[in-house]
Amino acid sequence: MKAVKVLISSILAVLLLIVIIPKTAALSFNDGGHPKALARAIAxxxxxxxxxxxxxxxxxxxxxxxxxxxxxxxxxxxxxxxxxxxxxxxxxxxxxxxxxxxxxxxxxxxxxxxxxxxxxxxxxxxxxxxxxxxxxxxxxxxxxxxxxxxxxxxxxxxxxxxxxxxxxxxxxxxxxxxxxxxxxxxxxxxxxxxxxxxxxxxxxxxxxxxxxxxxxxxxxxxxxxxxxxxxxxxxxxxxxxxxxxxxxxxxxxxxxxxxxxxxxxxxxxxxxxxxxxxxxxxxxxxxxxxxxxxxxxxxxxxxxxxxxxxxxxxxxxxxxxxxxxxxxxxxxxxxxxxxxxxxxxxxxxxxxxxxxxxxxxxxxxxxxxxxxxxxxxxxxxxxxxxxxxxxxxxxxxxxxxxAAFFLDLAARSATIVKGRETIFPLDDKKAGKVLLAGQYQDFFNAGKKAYPNAVSYWYSSWSSPDLLYYARNADTIIFCLSDQGGLNVLRSLKGMEKKIVVFSVLSPVYLDEASWADGAVAVYSYAPESFIAGFSAMLGRIGAAGQLPFPLNEPLKAVTEN
The missing domain is CATH 3.20.20.300 (Glycoside hydrolase, family 3, N-terminal domain)
Incomplete structure (x- = not known):
């Protein structure tokens, strides 16, 4: 009897050794638990x-x-x-x-x-x-x-x-x-x-x-x-x-x-x-x-x-x-x-x-x-x-x-940099014959809505010999400025007895070199909403309460370090 018990015990021991123990379920990103604990387990x-x-x-x-x-x-x-x-x-x-x-x-x-x-x-x-x-x-x-x-x-x-x-x-x-x-x-x-x-x-x-x-x-x-x-x-x-x-x-x-x-x-x-x-x-x-x-x-x-x-x-x-x-x-x-x-x-x-x-x-x-x-x-x-x-x-x-919010933001951020008391609001009558000079189609689209009789001139940054011809026939020139090439073209208008208004797009840093202009408005992107906001500021339809986010006519590098 004792031998039988020993035999049964041995058989059970062997069975316990060879039995297949089911594996735990595979870890998944979708398992519950705290992120740190689950991340540690998966890692x-x-x-x-x-x-x-x-x-x-x-x-x-x-x-x-x-x-x-x-x-x-x-x-x-x-x-x-x-x-x-x-x-x-x-x-x-x-x-x-x-x-x-x-x-x-x-x-x-x-x-x-x-x-x-x-x-x-x-x-x-x-x-x-x-x-x-x-x-x-x-x-x-x-x-x-x-x-x-x-x-x-x-x-x-x-x-x-x-x-x-x-x-x-x-x-x-x-x-x-x-x-x-x-x-x-x-x-x-x-x-x-x-x-x-x-x-x-x-x-x-x-x-x-x-x-x-x-x-x-x-x-x-x-x-x-x-x-x-x-x-x-x-x-x-x-x-x-x-x-x-x-x-x-x-x-x-x-x-x-x-x-x-x-x-x-x-x-x-x-x-x-x-x-x-x-x-x-x-x-x-x-x-x-x-x-x-x-x-x-x-x-x-x-x-x-x-x-x-x-x-x-x-x-x-x-x-x-x-x-x-x-x-x-x-x-x-x-x-x-x-x-x-x-x-x-x-x-x-x-x-x-x-x-x-x-x-x-x-x-x-x-x-x-x-x-x-x-x-x-x-x-x-x-x-x-x-x-x-x-x-x-x-x-x-x-x-x-x-879309409605971004138009509001464009309007709130529009900045009259120069001419608030002397040039703006610049309505159609005050502006007279308007020349729109720029490089963005949305600038012309918004500009023509603001000044329906304006003439549009698409200038190139490397050469614009016809610009002066069109400028002589205008009373007000609204010039879209967004880069150094545009600034070089803008300089060709300096000294003309015309109202020169700079419409600054993207960074207004180039306005430093255009302080001779009669008026300047700054917007900060070339999204259609920004052009609409800029012309609305010129016409006095919005308050244009934006402030330049950095000073003009002040060398920033000079204040970086002693």
Whole structure:
């Protein structure tokens, strides 16, 4: 009997050893739980390849997604895609593309959706074109000076992006307009006041957030004090850290306290700081020591396009720039073009993960941080739909309420720079024979409505020999000025015994050289609403209470540093 019991016990023991224990259910992005806990659990289950892929945000060329970008999504489950202007001519097709990309991403192991990002700052920078709203932009918000204008700008821009399935916006730009020669920043800036830029930037961020869009302030630590473009070269900015702390970094200090979800780092060199010649985007001092530790910022950090010469030329190659960017503290590396699946940028980083424990830990930390942000913003009742509703796209763009708001903003921000008491209001009778000289069709459209009998003259920046002929037959010349070429043409009118009125578009910096004109009105974008607002200000139909967001006839560089 005892032997039988021993035999039965042995058999049971063997059965317990060979029994198949059911596996726990696979982890999914859609599981419940706190974002931090679920992100940690998913990140721990990820292979090195899957973790590294989450740090990649890639663009593609053309309206349709290429087979290569689809392979990166299906085979690697990259973290995000970036939509550029060359992808957005057909708004409905763009929405279909976003849905297609997300469907492929959701069909991967952990069902992780993509960050779908674009640059929709408003005003000068509007990558998603098609039927989206043209807006007055940041400098118009700075001219109005009202945080609610920043909030509602973010709100309506975010509303349109959300309809298209775009869940991340590389905006607001909080660069200060410190260098007047900067054509890259110019009207993209709120102005020169760092506190105002921070306040307006925070309001814009909140507006985007109401629509479920992840805001990304840029270009840390500040692109406004250079006339160079980091697409082509690495700009060097001769500002000390003490100056940056009390100027360019103030918006980031304010936004960090407002729990800003993301920051984009700029390819900018500050040789007078501890970073030396290293671009801020590749500098652990700027990112870890200053942004994270000193400022206390806790959100995601994303590079500007690493294919810019400002990054790759310094690092020596795209692969080295990508590694240095991640090690410095960036969580996402953004590439404007799609590399091949086994491009060196991928194989080099993956090999580094295998060989270098500290780099592997940094990549896995970045992946977890990306997952936490996605879990916070891309799921739940308020999330943006992964697959856009094409009916909403057809019916909701441009947003009619947004159009009304942006017209009001254009009117509030319109600025009479000169001639309020002497020239304006300039009605049709007072103006006499009017010549409209410009380079924008919307300028002529609005101008002809304001002055129905006006003559239109489309000038070229390099030569306008006929302008003087038409000007001699006019009593008032309304000249649209938006760049240095236009300023050169405008100078040909100096000394004529005519009323010369300058209609400034985009940055009003060129008005410094046109102080001899009889009158000047400034608007801050070439959206149709801005031209309507400018002519309404001339006619006295609106108060034109906007204030220039930076001083004229005062060299800004002279006050940057002792």
């Amino acid at each position: 721990m289950e990820m292979s090195d390849e899957q973790a590294l892929a989450q740090t990649f945000m890639l663009g593609w060329v053309g309206a349709e997604p290429s087979p290569l970008i689809l392979n990166w999504i299906k085979d690697r489950n990259i973290g995000g895609v970036k939509i550029f202007g060359w992808n957005t001519g057909d708004t409905r097709r763009l929405a279909e593309t976003v849905g297609n990309l997300q469907e492929n991403a959701l069909d991967t192991r952990f069902n992780i959706p993509l960050l779908v990002a674009t640059d929709q700052e408003g005003g000068l920078v509007r990558h998603v074109k098609g039927t989206t709203s043209e807006t007055p932009g940041n400098m118009a918000i700075g001219a109005s000076g009202r945080p609610m204008d920043a909030y509602w700008s973010g709100f309506y821009i975010g509303k349109e992006l959300s309809i298209l399935g775009i869940n991340m916006n590389f905006a607001p730009a909080v660069d200060l307009y410190t260098n007047r020669d900067s054509t890259l920043i110019g009207p993209r800036s709120f102005g020169t006041d760092p506190v105002q830029a921070g306040i307006l930037g925070a309001a814009f961020v909140r507006g985007l957030a109401t629509q479920g869009v992840i805001a990304t302030a840029k270009h840390y630590p500040g692109h406004g004090d250079t006339d160079l473009d980091s697409h082509g070269v690495l700009p060097r900015i001769d500002a000390s850290f003490e100056l940056l702390w009390e100027r360019e970094l103030i918006p980031y200090r304010l936004l960090a306290k407002e729990k800003l979800p993301a920051v984009m780092t700029g390819h900018l060199s500050f040789p007078k700081t501890q970073a030396g010649d290293t671009p801020a985007s590749l500098s652990s001092w700027f990112i870890r020591d200053i942004l994270k530790e000193k400022i206390g910022y806790q959100g995601l950090i994303i590079t500007d396009d690493l294919m810019m010469n400002g990054a790759t030329n310094f690092a020596g190659s795209l692969s080295r720039a990508a590694k240095q960017a991640l090690m410095a503290g960036n969580d996402i590396i953004m590439l404007s073009k799609t590399p091949s699946l086994n491009d060196q940028v991928w194989t080099y980083l993956l090999a580094a993960m295998k060989d270098e424990a500290d780099f592997r830990a940094r990549v896995r930390d970045a992946a977890q941080r990306i997952l936490e942000t996605k879990l916070e913003y891309l799921r739940g009742d308020k999330k943006i739909a992964y697959i856009p509703d094409l009916k909403k796209v057809d019916e909701g763009l441009p947003d009619p309420e947004g």
